[in-house]
Structure formats: structure tokens, C-alpha cells
Amino acid sequence: xxxxxxxxxxxxxxxxxxxxxxxxxxxxxxxxxxxxxxxxxxxxxxxxxxxxxxxxxxxxxxxxxxxxxxxxxxxxxxxxxxxxxxxxxxxxxxxxxxxxxxxxxxxxxxxxxxxxxxxxxxxxxxxxxxxxxxxxxxxxxxxxxxxxxxxxxxxxxxxxxxxxxxxxxxxxxxxxxxxxxxxxxxxxxxxxxxxxxxxxxxxxxxxxxxxxxxxxxxxxxxxxxxxxxxxxxxxxxxxxxxxxxxxxxxxxxxxxxxxxxxxxxxxxxxxxxxxxxxxxxxxxxxxxxxxxxxxxxxxxxxxxxxxxxxxxxxxxxxxxxxxxxxx
Amino acid sequence: xxxxxxxxxxxxxxxxxxxxxxxxxxxxxxxxxxxxxxxxxxxxxxxxxxxxxxxx
Numbered sequence: 499x500x501x502x503x504x505x506x507x508x509x510x511x512x513x514x515x516x517x518x519x520x521x522x523x524x525x526x527x528x529x530x531x532x533x534x535x536x537x538x539x540x541x542x543x544x545x546x547x548x549x550x551x552x553x554x555x556x557x558x559x560x561x562x563x564x565x566x567x568x569x570x571x572x573x574x575x576x577x578x579x580x581x582x583x584x585x586x587x588x589x590x591x592x593x594x595x596x597x598x599x600x601x602x603x604x605x606x607x608x609x610x611x612x613x614x615x616x617x618x619x620x621x622x623x624x625x626x627x628x629x630x631x632x633x634x635x636x637x638x639x640x641x642x643x644x645x646x647x648x649x650x651x652x653x654x655x656x657x658x659x660x661x662x663x664x665x666x667x668x669x670x671x672x673x674x675x676x677x678x679x680x681x682x683x684x685x686x687x688x689x690x691x692x693x694x695x696x697x698x699x700x701x702x703x704x705x706x707x708x709x710x711x712x713x714x715x716x717x718x719x720x721x722x723x724x725x726x727x728x729x730x731x732x733x734x735x736x737x738x739x740x741x742x743x744x745x746x747x748x749x750x751x752x753x754x755x756x757x758x759x760x761x762x763x764x765x766x767x768x769x770x771x772x773x774x775x776x777x778x779x780x781x782x783x784x785x786x787x788x789x790x791x792x793x794x795x796x797x798x799x800x801x802x803x804x805x806x807x808x809x810x811x812x813x814x815x816x817x818x819x820x821x822x823x824x825x
Numbered sequence: 826x827x828x829x830x831x832x833x834x835x836x837x838x839x840x841x842x843x844x845x846x847x848x849x850x851x852x853x854x855x856x857x858x859x860x861x862x863x864x865x866x867x868x869x870x871x872x873x874x875x876x877x878x879x880x881x
Contacts, residue, residue: 510856513863521870792873801873808866812859819855 510819514763514812518784518791525791532794539673541786543665543741546679547572547734549782552757552764553686554730556778557723559761560703562770563623563630565727566754567637571612573750574645575735578608579661580654580745588656592649601661609732615641616728620721638754645747653746657739665740675737682730687775699723704771759806760785763813769821784809 509516526532551568558565581592582604599607615637622633667674690696698719701709710716734753739745764781766773788809792802875881 510859513859517863517866792870795870795874796877797870797873798876801869801876804869805866805873808862808869812862812866815855815859815862818850819852819859822850822852822855 510816513816514784514809515780518787521791522787525794529794532791535671537790541783541790542676542679543673544790545782545786546673546675547737547741548753548756548760548786549679549779550682550730550734550737551753552760552778552782553682553775554727554734555754555757556686556761556766556773556775557699558630558634558727559758559766559768560699560770560773561720561723562703562706563720563723564634564758565619565724566631566634567615567619567641568727568731568754568757569750569752570638570641570645570754571615571728571731571750572735572738572753573745573747574615574641575608575612575732576739576742576745576749577645577649577654577735577747578611579604579736579739580657581648582607583658583661584654584656585658590652590656592652592654598658601658601664604661605733605736608736609729612728612732612735613725614728616725616731617721619728620724623724624717624720642747649747651747653744655744657743661740662743665737675741678733678737682733683775683779690773690775695719695722700771702770703773756785756806759810759813762817763809765817767817767821768814769817781813 522532531537551572555565555568582596582599583601584591584593586598619630619634619637622628622637623630626633664674669677690699698709698714701712701714702716702719706716735750738749742749760781761773761778762768762781763784764774764777764779766777766781785806788805789802792805
């Protein structure tokens with residue numbers, strides 16, 4: 499028996515995506531240089547670090563948690579990367595005693611440090627039973643304070659060429675940033691769909707008590723999820739710093755809200771237990787395409803913020819609609 | 826035992842059970858809300874574009 503295609507259901511499930519696609523078509527038809535390789539590369543370069551952050555946050559959301567420290571963690575990671583990868587002949591080096599380190603080593607150091615912050619989040623949430631909203635809100639402020647301390651509130655620059663090439667370089671036509679995002683996307687798809695960790699994560703998000711009774715080590719899983727999130731913020735911060743050519747305490751400010759909103763648009767339910775990597779990518783793309791379209795149309799950035807806010811509200815309302823229909 | 830099980834669960838999230846805490850809403854009401862927000866989104870974009878082109 500063939501299932502008939504329900505147009506109304508399709509539109510209601512994909513309303514935001516349809517709106518953004520229409521906006522992109524309208525922008526392409528009314529402006530020059532929208533549908534160009536350069537603009538596509540620009541989109542990819544902007545989406546890549548945000549997708550990595552959203553992947554990190556997604557695990558927290560799927561388990562009915564949240565991570566409000568994501569943005570500040572990205573900022574701290576960018577600042578730490580800056581401190582380790584400033585050019586040796588730069589006069590305003592933050593750490594003059596640091597030797598010339600290859601960027602992969604610096605990346606590993608930053609990932610380990612931010613992984614520790616993630617572990618603290620995970621332990622506070624799973625062992626001390628502090629609500630994730632409060633735990634990560636506190637961590638957000640702590641990280642910001644630490645970042646201000648270590649940077650003396652000074653913006654940083656003067657990076658090594660090899661570090662800048664990570665963001666500006668490409669393998670043929672493919673930017674390195676896109677390669678990072680693709681690798682992370684594939685890793686998270688594998689982790690969520692083909693590993694025990696992924697199954698435990700969805701089980702905890704669906705019903706934590708049932709998962710516990712079924713023998714899932716909820717504490718261990720939650721700690722791992724937040725450590726992984728911390729590692730993703732480290733990678734994203736490293737890439738954001740390379741892309742911007744500089745870092746400061748303001749780097750990453752607000753990124754967590756964008757990431758959470760992108761996850762919600764992409765189908766990660768606020769009620770937990772649901773979420774796909776493909777959906778997260780779509781959510782991030784929706785946000786970036788909206789920004790780029792409004793930029794091309796010459797719209798004041800203030801209107802972009804209002805539009806983004808409305809997109810978030812629509813995404814949550816659609817999620818609520820799905821929940822009510824199931825009920 | 827239920828209380829023990831509740832205690833065993835992690836701290837919970839801002840979002841946990843948030844939909845259950847909402848008053849009884851029908852799907853139609855949510856549909857209307859989504860439609861209003863979508864119209865508002867289109868209006869904001871339209872106003873932004875018109876202002877950018879100095880139409881008003």
C-alpha cells in the first residue's frame with residue numbers, strides 16, 4: 499500500500515528550511531555574485547567551525563542537558579591557541595618563553611585543556627546533580643574570567659603563517675576548514691549511530707531512569723559527552739582564531755545560543771532523546787544562509803538579529819508541535 | 826522507590842519536562858502561533874530590505 503505524500507505535513511516539518519531556500523532563491527535572483535563559487539566558499543568557511551560547536555552541544559541537548567559555556571570555551575580555546583602560536587619575532591608575544599611549536603601539538607594541548615573543563619562540567623552535572631543550565635552558566639562565567647586573566651584583556655595577533663594557513667589554505671578547491679568539519683561530521687555520525695556510546699546517549703535522553711535500570715552507566719556517559727563537547731569547542735576555537743587572525747576575550751561570545759538554536763532547527767528535540775548529525779548540519783546552514791542572504795540584500799544587522807530570534811522561536815514551536823502530535 | 830529513582834537521575838535541564846509543564850495547548854493553537862511567527866519573519870525581512878533600498 500503506497501503512502502500518499504502529505505504536503506501539509508511536509509511543509510510543517512520543514513517550514514524553516516523552505517522559507518530559507520525561498521529567501522536564498524530570491525536573493526540570488528535580485529543580487530549579483532550570490533550564486534558564485536566565492537560566496538559558496540565563504541559560506542563553507544563560516545559554517546565549518548559553527549557545525550563543530552553544534553556537534554559538541556548536540557550530545558548535551560540529546561541527553562536533556564545544555565551547555566551555555568560553549569561560546570566562552572571557544573573564546574578561551576582561541577586565546578590559548580593564540581598564545582601558543584604567535585610568531586617568534588612578534589614583539590607583543592604573550593608567552594615569550596614558549597618555543598616554536600608545530601600547530602598540531604598546540605591543537606592537542608588546547609584540546610586537552612578544554613577537555614578538562616568539559617570533564618568538570620560533566621562531573622558537576624552527573625555526580626553533584628547540579629542542573630546543566632546552572633552548572634554550565636557558572637562555567638561560562640568562570641571561563642570568561644580565566645580568559646580575561648590570562649590575556650590581561652588584550653587582543654592577540656601576530657600568528658605564525660602555518661597557523662593562519664589552517665584556515666586560509668585549501669586542498670585543491672576544498673578549504674581545510676571544510677575538511678575538518680567533514681571529518682568531525684563523519685565521526686559524530688559514526689559515534690551516534692554505530693557505537694554503544696551513541697545508543698546510551700539516546701537512551702539517557704529518552705528516559706534516564708529507564709536507562710539506569712537497564713544497566714547504562716549514566717554518570718560515565720554524561721561525563722564523556724561533556725568532555726567530547728569540550729574537545730569540540732577547543733577545535734572550533736582553534737579554527738576560529740586561525741580564521742580571524744586574532745583572538746580576544748570577546749571571541750566566541752554568543753556562539754552557544756547559535757549552536758543550540760541550530761541544533762533545535764535541525765531536529766534535536768528540547769525534550770531529549772532525538773537528534774541527527776545531518777539535521778545539525780541543516781540547522782547551522784539555515785542560520786548562516788539567513789545571515790548571508792540578509793547581508794547581500796543590504797539589510798541592517800539589527801534586522802538580522804530579529805530574524806534569527808524569530809527563526810529560533812519557530813524551530814522550538816515546531817518541536818513542540820511534533821511532541822503534541824505524538825501525545 | 827519513585828522518589829529514589831527521581832533522585833538518581835542527573836540534575837535535569839531547563840528543558841526537561843518543559844513541554845509537560847505548559848498548559849494544555851492544542852496543535853491548532855501552536856499552528857496559529859507558528860503562522861504568526863512566520864508572517865512576522867517575512868515582515869521583518871521585507872522591512873529590512875525596503876529600508877536598505879531607502880523606500881521608507
